[in-house]
Amino acid sequence: MDFSLSMEHEILRKSVRDFAENEIKPVARELDEKEEFSYDTMKAMADLGLFGMFVSEEYGGQGMDYVSYIIATEEIARVDGSHAATVAAGNSLGIGPLYYYGNEEQKKKYLPKACRGETLWAFGLTEPNAGSDAGNSQTTAVLDGNEWVINGSKIFITNGSSDITAGVIPLTRTGIRKDGKRELTSIIVEAGSPGFEARTMHGKLMWRASNTAELYFEDCRVPKENLLGPVGDGFHQMLGTLDGGRLSIAAMGLGGAQGAFDLSLKYSRERVQFGKPISTFQVNAFKLADMATEIECARLLLYKACWLRDNEQPFAKLAAMAKLYCSEVMSKCVDQSVQLHGGYGLMKEYDVERFYRDQKLLEIGEGTSEVQRIVISRYIGAV
């Protein structure tokens, strides 16, 4: 067994960590407070090369392995959840479907700009009445001559309505399959298509500096060629996209847990009560010891899942496990972090307050923890 990362992975981690500390950390609290998506930090992240990491160089990507993408996401999440969400969704849900399921023409048309971070793409899965039951998509697409006519709406779509969103890829119902099941199909809808509107959602608990949208399709017309992959491939594409996406959500849990731990260790070594740093009280030292242990377990599980993916072995079971475990480890870590910070942890001027809120999404987005347990139950043959 070889647990070592390559030198490139180490250089990548250090570079992204320095970047996150110097460029994102100083503005994260204010952007969260204002619920503002920053085009400045977006551009800085793009210039660093955080978009298209796993895309091959011929389409403008970095040609890195999946572990690299996960380490980069982890390091951004160590400092701020919102920015990590922009990166994770931009890559896994925006670039990913275009890269893995798009045809040559679509890839050449859309990927270079997306990999330069000049544009963002969004994947439209969740609907007001189709969350965990994602297959029950109510949005329909009907072929009318040379155009698809789309009707319906999507909700909670990350990167769906930013000024640089070039388009969205909604999962639509295009009919009934021969076996009686719904036929689901992904269709590329460029921003500005007639009948398409994206509205930014406000009032979020978490990821407040990321872009979240509601998408509306009213007799939205797009060219017939905008089909992503074959008709009826949507469900399969969704599962594949989510398998990869789960690794990036897991990376956000791992990075967030590490960030909360780092803040707590620093704080509790400096905070003096009863004449001693509070980290030296066993009750607190054990909290920190537990956090460090669980973070280590989470990292091993996630990196193994990525290693399987990079080595073209089945990884979906471990992806679900990593997503579940890393988000729950972060849950415990942010809880203990606020506890260690005491009253200050409840105040916005301490970053753990934001980590505490940002964590909650990870147990809900891209498959709730309950859905992950269903997925794992099936893989282990329990149900």
Added chain:
Amino acid sequence: MNILVCLKQVPDTETQIKIAPDGMSIATENIKWIINPYDEYAVEEALRIKEKFGGEVTIIGVGPKRVTESIRTALAMGADKGILVDDPAITGSDSLGIARILSAVIKDLDYDIILCGKQGVDDDYGIVGSILAELLGIPQISVVIKVEVSEDASTVKAHREVEGGTLVIESALPALITAQKGLNEPRYASLPGIMKAKKKPLDAKTIADLGLDASQVGENGAKIKIKQITPPEERKAGKIVEGETPQEMAANLTRLLHEEAKVI
């Protein structure tokens, strides 16, 4: 222009340093290593000169294999090639020994300008650049916050901050410059840069390759010897000056400064 940068790897400035049992060195287990921050300014300046004039940036490092990571990082920032002198005989070298090794590497290279950090943040001698310039017989301008290479690339003007002003020093090229904080803001190694760096050449050399012998480097070649390393004295607890009114507090402070601290 051919630009050379001498790079040292040092413990991360955030690492907690512990003294090794021998009392003469630091414990190197569990240390994270980084590019010496002053050398990072040198790398950045080299890249900016290259971007303006064209040419090639070569990074030269001396030390064990782990230094490769720092050289690769500089390549990921945009440098073109690296040379690492890695040889067990180097252990225990003082600044003179390191400068001898660097000059042995550099004498066979074509160069217009050499950039170094003004000092390593570990040992803080701050003299390798100066000795190297002397060994090569070229001018040196040290502790520099601004570098201006002339349009025809024949001379360089360098700015150094001095008490109450700035000294502008001009020299013919080739010359050696040592970088001070404030020279520039080093770029991050970008992700595409990291991928490109994998394919850039990095040569490893030994002392014998350079035509040096073991008596000129390491402990044998050292003019100085470290006798002891001690940790800094622990900071004593502060004192809160008491008093009901600002006047009373000021009087108490004056008394403490006079009687206890004995500074006035």
